[in-house]
Amino acid sequence: MDIKEGLSLKKHIILIIAVLISLFICISLGSVSIPIKETINIIWGLLLGKEPYGMYADILIHVRLPRVLSVMPVGAALSLAGAAMQGIIRNPLADGSTLGTSSGAALGAVIALSLGVWLPSFPVAGTVVFAIVFSFISLIIVLSLSYAVDKLLSNNTIILMGVIFSMFTSSFISLIMAFSGERLRSITFWTMGSLAGSNFNNVLLLLITLIIAGSALMLNARELNAFSLGEDEAMHIGVDVKKTKLIILVSVSFLIGVSVSVGGSIGFVGLIVPHTCRLLFGGNHFKLLPSCVYVGAIFLLFMDLIARTLVSPVELPIGVVTSFIGAISFVIIYYRRRKHAGT
Amino acid sequence: MLELKNISIQYGSKYAVKDVSIKLYSGDWLVLLGANGAGKSSIINALARAVKYTGEIKLEGKKIEQYSPREYAKRVGVLSQLHEKDPSLSVTEVVSLGRYSHSKRLFSGLSKIDTQKVQQAIAVTGLTEYAERPMHTLSGGERQRAYLAQVFAQDTEVLLLDEPVNSLDMKYTLSLLDAIDIWRKEKQGIVISALHDLSLAACFGSRALILLKGEQLYEGDIKEALYNPKIDTAYDLPVVKTMQDIYSFWDTNK
Numbered sequence: 001m002d003i004k005e006g007l008s009l010k011k012h013i014i015l016i017i018a019v020l021i022s023l024f025i026c027i028s029l030g031s032v033s034i035p036i037k038e039t040i041n042i043i044w045g046l047l048l049g050k051e052p053y054g055m056y057a058d059i060l061i062h063v064r065l066p067r068v069l070s071v072m073p074v075g076a077a078l079s080l081a082g083a084a085m086q087g088i089i090r091n092p093l094a095d096g097s098t099l100g101t102s103s104g105a106a107l108g109a110v111i112a113l114s115l116g117v118w119l120p121s122f123p124v125a126g127t128v129v130f131a132i133v134f135s136f137i138s139l140i141i142v143l144s145l146s147y148a149v150d151k152l153l154s155n156n157t158i159i160l161m162g163v164i165f166s167m168f169t170s171s172f173i174s175l176i177m178a179f180s181g182e183r184l185r186s187i188t189f190w191t192m193g194s195l196a197g198s199n200f201n202n203v204l205l206l207l208i209t210l211i212i213a214g215s216a217l218m219l220n221a222r223e224l225n226a227f228s229l230g231e232d233e234a235m236h237i238g239v240d241v242k243k244t245k246l247i248i249l250v251s252v253s254f255l256i257g258v259s260v261s262v263g264g265s266i267g268f269v270g271l272i273v274p275h276t277c278r279l280l281f282g283g284n285h286f287k288l289l290p291s292c293v294y295v296g297a298i299f300l301l302f303m304d305l306i307a308r309t310l311v312s313p314v315e316l317p318i319g320v321v322t323s324f325i326g327a328i329s330f331v332i333i334y335y336r337r338r339k340h341a342g343t
Numbered sequence: 344m345l346e347l348k349n350i351s352i353q354y355g356s357k358y359a360v361k362d363v364s365i366k367l368y369s370g371d372w373l374v375l376l377g378a379n380g381a382g383k384s385s386i387i388n389a390l391a392r393a394v395k396y397t398g399e400i401k402l403e404g405k406k407i408e409q410y411s412p413r414e415y416a417k418r419v420g421v422l423s424q425l426h427e428k429d430p431s432l433s434v435t436e437v438v439s440l441g442r443y444s445h446s447k448r449l450f451s452g453l454s455k456i457d458t459q460k461v462q463q464a465i466a467v468t469g470l471t472e473y474a475e476r477p478m479h480t481l482s483g484g485e486r487q488r489a490y491l492a493q494v495f496a497q498d499t500e501v502l503l504l505d506e507p508v509n510s511l512d513m514k515y516t517l518s519l520l521d522a523i524d525i526w527r528k529e530k531q532g533i534v535i536s537a538l539h540d541l542s543l544a545a546c547f548g549s550r551a552l553i554l555l556k557g558e559q560l561y562e563g564d565i566k567e568a569l570y571n572p573k574i575d576t577a578y579d580l581p582v583v584k585t586m587q588d589i590y591s592f593w594d595t596n597k
Contacts, residue, residue, distance in 0.1 A: 004452060005453075222440070222443060222446075225430075225432065225436065225440060226440050226443060228430035228432060229430050229437070229440065232391075235391075235393065235412065236391060236420065236421040237416050237420075237440055237441060237493070237497060238413040238414075238415065239443065240411075240412045240413075278431060282431065282433075282477075
């Protein structure tokens with residue numbers, strides 16, 4: 001008998017089909033509903049290299065498609081980042097939002113926006129770079145402060161530090177906003193999270209980040225499994241602990257930094273999705289990481305759909321929707337953990 | 344051969360271990376003896392490369408710092424006290440991690456040899472029927488056996504035991520130590536253990552190192568060590584008499 005660790009081919013196929021079905025549903029629905037048949041015709045035409053025309057085609061190709069195509073990698077990236085962070089610090093409540101990484105990235109983006117840092121041919125470059133660097137710095141600050149207080153890095157300490165750090169960065173963001181004058185509108189955007197107005201450049205940037213950082217994490221899936229035994233135990237079986245941590249923290253910073261710079265802070269995705277995947281597919285990172293990519297994409301597609309349609313024609317920021325659902329899930333996970341482990 | 348030369352370990356200004364030297368050969372089972380805080384765990388941690396020390400530790404003539412993490416893990420395995428938290432992995436997945444240092448695969452899956460070693464380790468520790476069970480559904484004794492299976496799968500020459508039978512009941516304690524003893528004899532491996540129970544130390548150990556506040560009081564054969572007056576100093580009570588008193592119940596009720 002062979003020992004297999006990854007997702008079976010059957011599960012991959014089922015999940016890919018689920019992603020495609022969700023994609024179709026989400027590009028058809030919105031303030032203007034496009035019939036499924038029409039959607040299929042337009043997409044088919046697009047795939048055959050034709051230029052479909054008409055109102056439906058315009059909405060679909062120029063508004064909805066770039067949007068859902070950025071929503072999917074953002075969902076995947078945030079979920080992957082959450083799963084990896086939870087693995088490395090052995091804490092199921094770790095996530096970009098609970099560790100202050102997302103707000104750190106947002107602070108970076110806001111600073112870049114208010115200073116007007118950008119490159120001529122690539123307007124988002126300034127915010128992207130700032131967001132990545134700031135998310136990395138935030139991770140290091142929160143983790144080292146937590147470690148200084150509590151060597152065991154228990155739930156309570158890390159989350160408390162994360163919350164305090166988030167408040168600290170939020171106050172900075174408010175301060176910058178107070179002085180930003182006419183840039184206020186675009187900055188407000190970052191603090192709430194929205195993927196309206198995404199373009200194909202963003203899609204490309206997100207996909208490249210997802211592929212590179214995602215591969216780096218997948219190549220460390222075995223190390224992440226080892227970390228789930230404990231850091232010392234990982235070292236005892238031969239894991240280069242420092243190197244692994246660095247690779248994972250840098251990958252996570254890239255994933256969160258790029259997601260935040262494109263979509264603003266979208267909270268709790270990295271908490272809900274990995275938790276669900278762990279229940280569905282188990283805690284082995286060879287299964288957890290790929291399933292997070294699929295489920296994260298599907299999850300955020302529907303969150304975005306809710307944001308677009310719930311009180312249409314007014315659009316809710318997607319971060320508001322995920323935070324609403326995420327906060328409730330957080331309480332449930334925390335409660336269940338305390339009941340089980342007492343930590 | 345494993346050689347410790349003038350090992351000292353300091354936490355802040357306080358010495359946890361001071362100037363300990365010992366040479367160990369294939370097939371030795373060294374028991375570290377001493378009261379709480381005598382430095383037993385610190386020595387194990389130094390050998391596991393988990394704490395800084397001064398002095399020199401050589402494995403097969405090479406300083407242990409010179410091994411890469413993987414190369415060292417191929418030679419030295421560690422079994423610690425049972426953790427409170429457990430990974431959401433199955434027994435097979437935990438045992439498979441023991442092959443980490445041997446595996447060259449980038450992505451998932453194990454080679455034929457790795458698979459064989461994992462299944463062997465699971466069989467030897469009597470876990471075959473639990474192989475696919477998630478760790479958190481097992482009892483403490485079964486989980487600790489899974490961690491032992493992981494160390495066996497790691498296929499090392501040296502095994503470090505840091506109070507591995509704490510919190511285990513008598514049956515699991517004996518079956519765990521028996522399995523380790525069989526491994527030691529077959530593989531001619533070196534075992535270094537911190538064990539609280541002196542009777543167990545006498546049963547399984549071959550050599551002893553008595554420690555008092557980090558200093559080496561005695562080093563030599565285990566049976567001699569247990570009757571040496573220095574052990575009374577180390578534990579601050581008459582050891583032989585105390586043990587005979589405690590266990591006298593069993594003699595008189597034959």
